C-alpha cells in the first residue's frame with residue numbers, strides 16, 4: 001500500500017504536474033519532513049532544513065556512500081564505478097578537482113566573455129521575425145550551449161550529435177530510484193548516453209593533446225601532463241559535467257525569467273526600459289521558479305536536521321523549489337516580485353558544491369533578458385509553454401512568444 005509520503009513523491013514525479021509543481025510542493029512542505037525508512041530516504045522541503053543539510057559537515061555528495069548503493073553493489077557483486085565528476089565527490093578529491101577548474105570561472109575570465117555573449121544574443125534576436133517565435137530554440141538554448149562549447153573547446157557543429165545524450169543525462173539526475181524504489185525505464189538509454197558522451201570527449205581530448213587550443217579542455221590536459229594531479233578519466237568526467245551543466249541549466253533560467261515577466265507584463269516593460277533591474281529579475285527567478293528544483297545529499301554519519309534523525313547512509317532529497325516558497329522566510333512567497341529586496345535562495349546550492357558556473361549563468365541571463373525586453377517591448381505569450389518531463393532540471397521544451 002502506498003503511504004501518504006510515497007503518494008506525494010509520486011505526485012511530484014508525475015509529468016502531468018510539471019507545469020505547476022508548486023501546489024504539490026506546498027502540500028509536502030506543510031506535512032513536514034518525509035521519511036521513508038525502508039527506502040532509506042528523507043525528504044526536506046523547508047528553507048531551514050534544506051539550508052541546514054547543505055551546511056552540515058556530515059552531508060556527502062558521493063552517492064556510493066548511500067545504503068541503497070552499498071546494498072545494490074553487494075547484491076549485484078558490482079565493481080565500484082569508474083571516474084565520476086566532482087559534483088558527486090567529497091573531499092579530498094572534490095577539493096582538488098574543483099580547485100583545478102575554478103580558475104577558469106573567476107570573475108575576470110567570465111566578465112571578459114561579455115562582448116562575445118552580447119554579439120551572440122544580438123545575432124539570435126536578429127533572426128526573430130514578426131510572427132511568434134520559440135524563445136527556447138531561438139535564444140535560451142543556443143546561447144548557453146554556444147558559450148560552454150567555446151569555453152571547453154567543443155565544436156559547436158557537433159551539438160546535434162550530443163544534444164540527445166546531454167538531455168538523457170540531465171534526466172538521469174531525477175531521483176527516480178529514491179522516490180519509487182525502482183529503476184527508471186530510461187536507465188539503459190541513460191547509461192548508453194553516458195558511455196557515448198565519454199567516448200566522444202575522449203576522442204576530442206586526443207585531438208586537443210595533438211593540437212592544444214586556447215580552451216579549458218587543453219588547459220586540463222596541460223595540468224595532467226605537467227604532473228599527477230589529474231587523470232585522463234578525471235578530465236573526461238570534468239568536461240562531461242561542464243558540458244551538461246552548460247547545456248541544461250542556464251536555458252531554464254533564461255526561459256523561466258521570460259515566462260515570469262510575460263505573466264507579469266509590468267516587469268517586462270520595466271526591465272526593457274531599465275536594464276539596471278536585471279539582477280533583481282534574475283535572483284527572483286532563481287527563487288520563484290528555480291532551474292534546479294532539488295539537490296541530494298547522503299548522510300555520512302547519523303545526523304539530526306530540525307527534529308528529524310537521519311541515519312548514516314540515508315539519501316536526503318532537498319526540495320529547494322519548495323523551500324523557496326516557505327512562508328517562514330518569505331513574505332508573499334508565491335508572488336513573483338523582483339522588488340522584494342534582498343532575495344535569498346538556494347538555487348545555486350550552498351557550501352562546498354556551490355555552483356561554479358553561477359557568475360557565467362548570471363552574465364548570460366543578464367545580457368539575454370535585458371536585450372529581449374528592450375528589443376520587443378510589446379511582447380506577449382503566444383501559447384501555453386510546454387514542459388519536458390525532467391523533475392530535477394525542470395524546464396520548458398517550447399515557449400512561444402509574440403514579439
Ligand code: HEM
Nearest residue numbers: 086087245246249250253291347348349353355356357361
Ligand atoms: C542558471 C544556471 C545554473 C543553475 C541553476 C545551477 C545550479 C547548480 C546547483 C544547484 C549546484 C549544486 C549542486 C549540489 O550542491 O549538489 C551546481 C553545481 C555546479 N554547477 Fe551549476 N548551475 C547553473 C549553471 C552552471 C553553468 C553554466 C556551469 C558551468 C559551465 C555550472 C557548473 C557547475 C559545476 C561544475 C557544479 C559542481 C560544483 C561542485 O560540485 O563543487 N553550472 N549548479
